[in-house]
Each structure stands twice: as C-alpha cells, then as structure tokens.
Amino acid sequence: MGIFQKLFGGGNQGAAGKMGELLEMLTSDLHLDATQIAGVKNAVQAFREKRKAIKAAGGDRSQIQQAKQEMKDQFIGLLNDQQKQAFTANLAKYDGILFGEQ
Numbered sequence: 001m002g003i004f005q006k007l008f009g010g011g012n013q014g015a016a017g018k019m020g021e022l023l024e025m026l027t028s029d030l031h032l033d034a035t036q037i038a039g040v041k042n043a044v045q046a047f048r049e050k051r052k053a054i055k056a057a058g059g060d061r062s063q064i065q066q067a068k069q070e071m072k073d074q075f076i077g078l079l080n081d082q083q084k085q086a087f088t089a090n091l092a093k094y095d096g097i098l099f100g101e102q
Contacts, residue, residue, distance in 0.1 A: 030087060047070070051067055
C-alpha cells in the first residue's frame with residue numbers, strides 16, 4: 001500500500017480510497033513534486049467540504065458538478081505545461097476513479 005493510500009484511507013471502496021488512488025495516480029503520471037501534492041490534497045479537501053455543504057443544503061447535482069470543475073481548475077493551476085497536457089489527456093481516467101461509481 002502506497003503512502004497516499006495510507007493517508008487517504010487506502011483500499012477502501014469509499015471516497016477516501018478513491019482520493020488516495022487518484023493522488024497516487026496523479027503523482028505517478030504527472031511526476032508531482034511535494035508542493036504540488038500538497039496543493040492537490042488541499043483541492044480535494046476543499047471539494048469534499050463544498051460537496052458536503054451542497055448536499056446538506058439540499059443543493060442539486062449541477063452545484064456538485066460546478067464544485068468538481070473548480071477542483072479540476074485548481075489541479076490544472078498547480079501544473080506546468082507538460083503536466084497540464086498529460087492531465088488533460090488522462091482526464092477520463094481520473095474522472096473514472098473519482099466519479100465512475102456515483
């Protein structure tokens with residue numbers, strides 16, 4: 001089990017496991033440095049909190065989709081040009097990890 005899976009609850013079928021799997025894949029695919037990893041963790045945490053608040057307030061799916069897009073934008077803002085290209089090329093794979101079973 002990788003360090004990111006341990007940090008995010010590795011191997012779980014829930015959101016924590018998915019986030020850990022995503023972070024490990026992003027780190028591997030994009031060769032993220034420590035600062036970028038911290039930024040990804042912050043973006044994921046902000047998304048989780050916002051999604052929870054939206055659901056608690058009775059918000060709809062479009063608001064959650066908007067929060068998801070904000071998280072992607074934060075990810076992209078952390079990346080250099082080469083990493084952005086790789087992220088965009090693999091976006092469907094990353095979405096499948098996080099949102100494939102919603």
